[in-house]
Amino acid sequence: KNRVLVTGGAGFVGSHLCDYLVARGDHVICLDNFFTGSKDNIAHLLDKENFELIRHDVVEPILLEVDQIYHLACPASPVHYKYNPIKTIKTSFIGTMNMLGLAKRCRARFLISSTSEVYGDPLQHPQTEEYWGNVNPIGERSCYDEGKRAAECLTMDYHREHGQEVRIVRIFNTYGPRMALDDGRVVSNFVSQALKGEPLTLFGDGKQTRSFQYVSDLIEGMVRVMDNDEHIGPFNIGNPGEFTMIELAEMVKKVVNPNAEFMWVENTADDPSRRRPNITKAKTLLGWEPKIPLQEGLLRMVDDFKKRLHIEE
């Protein structure tokens, strides 16, 4: 039996990953400090015999016996990671160090969920895994971006120094059911706003782009990376479809609420202007590519958001 640790398992991505692993029969330990995660996300798993929950902060060491570690614990939305930047970068660096130490002791395979933010405000477009990035080392987003870069570096150093089995995925913007309602990310904001009949808040000129991946595609990709025996990565895992925020707003308007209006708001500092993954590496080496187009993915979020926002038909 495969004993799998999922740190950050009560979060948006982590809980979908736990679903997947529990369903295929792995023994899953979900570890979370519930900073941005929620019991609701995993409530339906609590009575499964192959699921276990630990309340723990990854900044503290912990002793467990496992075969695989998916290390996701880290606040991920700008609103959350800027709330306490010192804690964010400590979580990223020390949390990763502790989980690498645990992996080393158990001889477990370790996967870190890194991010497209390691490319910063990219000057290469689309971004390949070879691109070194364009990141402000001392700005407001740096606790997250530099934290993840340092965590990737540490991961590769454990691999090179100790021959440890590691995997790196660089996740591009992902959306789906269970996104925190208060996390300020663009998709959750727009869908909530549209459902509540509030205007969709477009930051800046709305011409910046992102590439949005539906969460089930991400989970499929992460598991492929973990379970392949050959390739370490880093692998870009994202959907190459690129949209401006205006286009996204139009799509949400079409899919969720045709009466939605737009509102223009000042943008935040160092906001990347373009972002789009080149996924040739994952496609070629792992045969992975995303399947759910944006319009369908948005539709799949609506029921979950309606329920959590207490909106009746």
Add this chain to the structure above:
Amino acid sequence: KNRVLVTGGAGFVGSHLCDYLVARGDHVICLDNFFTGSKDNIAHLLDKENFELIRHDVVEPILLEVDQIYHLACPASPVHYKYNPIKTIKTSFIGTMNMLGLAKRCRARFLISSTSEVYGDPLQHPQTEEYWGNVNPIGERSCYDEGKRAAECLTMDYHREHGQEVRIVRIFNTYGPRMALDDGRVVSNFVSQALKGEPLTLFGDGKQTRSFQYVSDLIEGMVRVMDNDEHIGPFNIGNPGEFTMIELAEMVKKVVNPNAEFMWVENTADDPSRRRPNITKAKTLLGWEPKIPLQEGLLRMVDDFKKRLHIEE
């Protein structure tokens, strides 16, 4: 009386800084784990009543009472920081975190000695402090480069979150007496080789450039940054004179040993091809600029190197 902590104080730069501060009457605590530093560098200070030595590793917390912290502890030459990359990045991140924690508790002013390596293999030339850099996050040099970037980020986050007094200097290649003989840096290599009558080892095509600053100029710059009450930095502290490694070799040949020969050796991975500081910021805001030209600086090293290499006239 100014109580000053110098971490890494038994190293090349740190020992010159201790000299300067002791001479001006500060009470200096030199903290070092002697990984790359040496007792010889500070032996002459041990009997001063305003100097104290502590053997300690900055990765562990420590309680001291001080007014200023110069945080230099970190292996600095590629040979040393690649020896144990995991330890290097732990030193950089956790060491800086501990010293920031100490500074916070004591309300001490904290200065971090960062590096031109945060610019990586720069695409902007010369480099201003605004440049975000071009750094490989997962290469062989990353433990140092990303460690320093994360340390700068943490420093700015302590400043923004706690209003702590911080200073950041980005040091460009520095040389002078007391450079470790075994540290593999280009100036110490060439001077030793020339003195021993061995060929000077030119890596790659020898056309890569660096800007070399004599250590007394650096110390003057660091103290200016620390003691000014207005400007946080980051400040580039370096000499804008730019030389290819071939030009440096020619200069060493001229100054140290006219019979010196050259030898071509394969270069290391990710070696930056050009590096030169734009020092307008330090010049304008602090009135600092370097004074010692390369030829004179090299001359000033010769006696110290001869003594340590046991070379007679």
